[in-house]
Amino acid sequence: MQQTFVQPEFRVKIDYDKCHKCGRCVQQCGWGVYDFTERPIPHDEKCRACHRCVTYCPAHCITIEKNTLAFRDNDNWSADARKAVWTQADSGGVLLTSMGNPKPYERIFDKLVLDACQVTNPSIDPLREPMELRTYLGRKADSVAVEPDGTGGFRLAGDSGVARNIELAVPIVFAPMSYGSVSLNVHRSIAMAAERLGVTMNTGEGGMHEDLYPYQDHIILQVASGRFGLSPEVLKRAAALEIKIGQGAKPGIGGHLPGEKIDRDVSATRMVPQGSDAISPAPHHDIYSIEDLRQLIYALKEASGYRPVGVKIAAVHNVAAIASGIVRAGADYIYLDGFRGGTGATPQVVRDHIGIPVEIAIAVVDQRLRDEGIRNHASIIAAGSIRSSADAAKAIALGADAVAIGTATLLALGCHLCQSCHTGNCSWGITTQRPELTRRIDPEWGAERLTNLVNAWSHELQEILGALGVNAVESLRGSRERLRAIGLDEQTCRILGVKPAGL
Amino acid sequence: MAYDLSRYDGFSPDNYREESPFKIHGGCGLMGICDESGALMSGEEPIRAMAVQRDRGNGLGGGFAGYGIYPEFPDHYCFHMMYHDLRARDEAEEILRTRFTVDHAEPMPTRPVRGIHDAPILWRYFMTPRAEVLEELDHSAEDFVVSTVMEINARVDGAFVASSGKNMGAFKGVGYPEEIGHYFRLEDYAGHTWVGHNRFPTNTPGWWGGAHPFTLLDWSIVHNGEISSYGINARYLEQFGYACSLGTDTEVAAYLFDLLLRRHRLPVELACTVLAPPLWSEIERMPAERAELMRSLRAVYGPAMLNGPFAIVLGFNGGMVALNDRIKLRPLVAARSGSRLMVASEESAIRTVMPDPDTLWTPRAGEPVIARVKGMELPFHSTLHATPAEVSCAVTAADACHELEEVAV
């Protein structure tokens, strides 16, 4: 084999004076970085900088550094651009990567700031006074019809739609990640956390493993183009169904779970043969137009006993009109995945160059639905990427009903964003099916960490609401008056419906 | 179109005045009184109630609305108008005369009062909608009046509709309420229901239209407090065609009442529930049927919740409703003396008008105090939804197909 021009990205350094020679690093690394002959010998070219070995080294003697080889300066041909050419010239392949778009596009969330009350209206103490985060996802009536109840009061007359909504204790849900792309222990962790938190998890398109049945009231079952793992039974188990049209990391692209990841359990859950590739086509081949989406939405409603049906799309240029069509097609919620959203495997060119920021998508979709008078007809879940409670608050203020967290979920379970999920060798046991790796996630431990994370963000959301002087999240939702922009151009401000700071 | 950002194009300082897209802050004092027997009270009484609450305002806004004050024209829409100049008057009158038959028009009677200056030109008109215009537009008379108000306020520079209901009127301006009441000679009027307001604005000085009550049709609103959910309340209303051009909480509250009571036909108790809903923890302790209703009201009308401290009095032909925010952050005291029901920000205001009431109490958070004039048909509540379909949002196939062309191309 010819010598590749691509040099290792990282250098693994071991302080052998401190090294116990225990071999823990060898055992921990899923990438096979280390050989062991009397002491661990790292092969830099295999290192993904996931820090598993660093974290578990009892002597703290491992450091990972960037391989800072000097290139002749060239602002146009970055080191990454050169490496990409060499790699593709080596292989003739599409560059494959994982997780979300890391490029330095403008991060709009970081240019928005929230308001607080001073004097004319009081801030509210979020610790001691009620501070309500409960959220109902789904179709609601535009108004509530009532009738006298015969005792001087009133009762509902007709259907407000709320009884069939998904009730969330807090407006943060777990984003879809399939069993197959992540391990069953990850799914178990998320499902348990969702139940404890009173929110939902989402199966992704890999079906619902039977171990998740006890948590089914908190599980949204995804229906994607591969139609994996769908049976009339699981359709009726799920709390809601979600048609996945696209995802932020790879709009317009299908999926491909390699046969080697399809073990017995994955096979049973997806209802595909063991060891053969599970391919999700780019489009749903029964949806070539919007009326077809309506047909599928109602097919799912019919088959599931009228569970709520959401539609997940990647945020793309015409997202407002698309969302309007989705709502009019009967969706109960729209899931907007921004271009920072993650994935288990995606062509790099697609991840890094297709789609628009979720902040923009929320703003234009929320406004479009209001302009058309159909905002109550569907909820908006925003994702890709929500990095903190501040992002969540800003997304909600722009108009989202709830946010979904995928990357943050995996980070909580140990992910270090090495962007190598597609290798199936995740040393943290997250995006792998290798049993010696997957058992690194204890579902009870994972559930606790996820519960901690969402609880912490919820407390922070309450702090933000308190500072804003409101005690229910619906009073922040869509309240763009409480946002200001710093350093965004006027046109972007206009699109976001946000004034610049100072006005 | 909702959230009209073109309003701050160029970020003109003019935007801080008059019709502003910016939130306007302020504190206040208020009162409302209703004689449920329908007996009329002199306008002097609300002035007295407001005068003892003088320190709640800062002299930059005071006003009153009275009901039953125009017995000569009980079925005419009465527009109280404010004009900055004669051109504005001519332009507004052009609109009024095109749309209405004006049976009587006159300058508002006033008297000079020390401290009151820079008053706009004040006129009132007693009118009925032109049948042929109504027919052509296929509007109800009420929607027609609302659209006329919106049209004048938005399009005629320097003209403002201070009130537009039947047998009622708003009297307001820049000054302390007792000065404004004196200026408008309120002692010459007699009404069965009065509301009064004392304003402490933190900006928008010097604009008469910005004083309160804010009115629309028969509704008049006086409000104390600061609604922290203003942004979403205004965006929610824009969906239903209400342009929140004044940037005040009071305007938002008035439109919300109009939407909930007149257009969605909610009973007044439930409209109040929407604005100041119970906590989820309280809802979970309610009997199932009521809990289900409350859940629906909160989930459907979440954007209509008035969040933040407020006390509000809504006046209308037939009574008044007073309401506090959901965790009682602004003062409100109520009392009954015979057939009179009164509310105010301070007990002292009540005792000024009724020194020894039969009962006096402080309403609970979110618990409306409702006064109804005997024999008067209420402008709401009398009919509930005939069928749920009237208000259902169910998407029809026609809706879906309507959208296809746009998305599918």
Add this chain to the structure above:
Amino acid sequence: MMTAATSAPPLGVIEGYRQVTPVVERDGATAEVDATGVYFQQLNETVRRLVAEGATTVRIAGVNGQRYLGAGLAAPGVRIEVHGTAGNDTAMFMDGAEIEIFGNAQDGVGNTMSGGRVIVHGDAGDVLGYGMRGGRVFVRGDVGYRVGIHMKAYEKHVPVLVCGGKARDFFGEYMAGGMLVLLGMTGRDAAQPIAGSFLGAGMHGGAIFVRGTVEPWQCGAEVGISEAGEEHRAALRPVIEEYAAAMDMDTAEILAAPFTRIAPMSHRPYAKLYAPM
């Protein structure tokens, strides 16, 4: 159009209060003040002057909402009688004096009070005794929202607030010290519970005694609820005796019922809420 023909001769602008010195009658150490229609500044100035001149009893008649009566008054042994409706912030920052109100009190009475005693023979409004750090507030009737909020004790200063009627939500919120007592024996609305919700929410010091029982859902998350035992009733007894004497009630009758004691489970209820970076 106008109905002017029937109206009285033209009035001047109606004034709520006039900025005039109130009429005072002196009888030795007792002074009687007619506050009718007098603005609070002149009224309070007069009260301060009378106290400075040696009056030990100042009886104020015709009070209707004038603010700040006795505010900042540090005058042990001085007694002020208020006849009428006491205005907002009555007895604010007060230390040492006694104010007895024959009528209702508006909002904010006893705000940040350091010492002395306030007796209200009617109802009292919201935010009664906010941040009180000493003295006594006794109310015969009902009280509003956020009563005793952030009451605190400091060294020998131990504030006490007793309500004979019922209280609304957030009674004793953030309470950091002192004693709040809720009797529920008077009050207008028999159907309402003795206290609203969020009783003792955020409480981290002091104790609340409620005559009878409260439901756990009425209380904040930070408190422990138990029936007051002998030791705690012993602490309560002198307070009730003083209250009963002030209200001309029977101590034994008040104490005839069991009391629920609400006290913080921790002095640092939120220690675990934060994760230092």
